[in-house]
Amino acid sequence: MEVKTVKEDLPLLTPPAVSRWLLASSALVLGIIVVGGVTRLTESGLSITEWRPITGVLPPLSREEWMLEFEKYKATPEFKLMNHSISLEDFKSIFYMEWGHRVLGRLIGLVFVGPLAYFAIRKKIPKSLSLRLTGLATLIGAQGALGWYMVKSGLEDSLMETPGAIPRVSQYRLAAHLGMAFLLYLGMFGTGMAVIKDWKFAHGAPWSGFKGNGSVAEIQSILNNPLVKSFKKQSWVVTGLVLLTALSGAFVAGLDAGLLYNEFPLMGGRLAPPSDELFSPNYAKNPDKSDLWWRNIFENPTTVQFDHRVLATTTYFSTAYLYARTFHPALRAALPPLARMAVMAAFAMANVQVALGITTLLYLVPIPLAAAHQAGSVMLLSAMTHVLITLRRPGAAASAWRKHWSNYRGGK
Template sequence: MTAGSSLSAAANHDRAIRIWLLAVAALVFVMVVVGGATRLTDSGLSITEWKPVTGSLPPLSHAHWLEEFAKYRASPQYQAINQGMSLADFQFIFWWEWGHRFLGRLIGAAMLLPWLFFVARGWLRGRLAAVTFGIGLMIGLQGLVGWIMVASGLKPGMVAVAPVKLMTHLVLACLILCALLWVALRLMPPRARETAPPIVRAGAIALFVTILVQIMLGALVAGNRAGLRFNDWPLMDGSLIPPAGILFDRPTIAEAFIDSLALTQFNHRLVAYGLLALAFWHMWTARGSAFAKGAVVLFGLVVAQAVIGIATLMLVVPLWAGLLHQGFALLVLGHAVAHMHGATRGGGAVEPSRFVRPVPAE
């Protein structure tokens, strides 16, 4: 094999691996949106057991449906808010949760099976094999975190999952998505690089971190169902800043930051304003550079997400708006990852040999 054909084969391998990672990232995106629907339809506690293997099959007979329904009727959520629910109503929420878990299993298979194939063929070696294996471990951990979250809502006296566990579940999904996108970007064909000015590089990193923090705060809002209260804007319950007694209505300040409907929503609003200002500042400082277009797009996405968030709040979180807000947040995060990659990696990808060992010449 000549040197030219060796490099061509390595580039083809990189392309196949990149497509694989982007496909898994797309599945993660769908998984998060379905998870949002599961939460908004109060379906997350409909399956009361964690069976990673045997649970992949849904009930296949009327008797099996009755058995699953009986397990749910013993749960605190049913006894507190869903007494008298029909079997058809239970099946509706069951299918949402089952679909969410099925997607989790599908993502695990979509990550593991191609990884084994690429390793067996020698396309994945060394650092790249280790990094992608680590992402696979994160996906496995996500399944465990998901069950811990569900289990928190099955405890006596609980009718929903714990907000901090919901936040952990969502943030881990976002980190998995970011890792998949980052590695895929690193496998892009090399091109001419331009070094980003330090202020642009710092701004790109700050925006990524702030967007991730904002998603964390949004998860606390969702976990507390705080979007169903304080549905005016730009005021909040008629005030620019709600009274301290409303914001800090929990026994401790720490509990208020996690469980107060008012404070979690207020914090989400404040960081949204800060994020808008940061995105505008970054767009301004990036003008005239090779990163200006990416900064403009990122600012536009942040503005659009703010508008969607305000509409979702003022409409009192209808299903379609809640899903749009959550899904669009991932699009904003994904672009922030790509923009940060360009700014911190010099606008180009590393040589394939840095990540994948070239095919040896014969």
């Protein structure tokens, strides 16, 4: 009875079921990121011309319904300029690709919101975590609206009036859509990993593989070590570089920039294209050319591919540097064992991602390789997130529970 009373006074510790739910949700987000990439690569994203969150769950079920959707598609710039000769069967294939992408988005909403409501009502999660996860649920709804806003940019009739225009979604909106997907993934994956690690720590598991007594003072002493603090800051920088590189890939995809300069490491026989090609005045819209730089950076396919190469190379060598630092005797002795392993895994994933990126470029962006490359960016981001989590101090609830169980076992 005394033990029960003490436990009732302890702060709420989030159970492992919440972690499993969050990690499963993050896996679905990873899936929709890959499916979204394939939708873009197969040029299927403009096949559905309306956003119907409820009734759009069902695809056309009769020939009459299919013909109605086909007629709507025939009114789009993409059909008139590029696909005017496709058959109904061809249309069905691209329609189902985009429909599957949208249905998966709705499934993520259901899988996330339903259990969140259950855990919150049953008071299985602290109020602070409940509010944070409610923010993620709101983000899921916003992501659907942003996705439609993106699609609308490729359906505008003004494309018909622009000489040489190619019907496709705005690369800015595409990057925003992908960026929000990354935020959702990181929120779910990072929180899920933190929850399960806190639960294990609370029940006696060593913190990040460090064999000590696990006291708050001991962990704080490790994290306050100047070498560890410096390493953690650098890990944050590398994580930011990974995310920035992945977002630059959205501009490459949006402008089909991967179909230019299909060689590596050179571009047209040199490390960088000529400056007049990288910063062409043709992309400036202001009479005084004051927008020359930023428009080329975001709208010139050659510059966009060059920027992505530079960012990818910088990210790779930054990850390599982080891994090399773990061999320094003083830092190696100070870092928790799991942190060293997590950095090694991140560097291994960086090698895989670079190999995927180069082969995707050399083979003219085949769909399987391009999809694997997009998935690789999420996996590298996951690996770097795990590095940061291994250097995270356990939550207050986990520390309180660990202290309670340590005292209880000591009393016994």
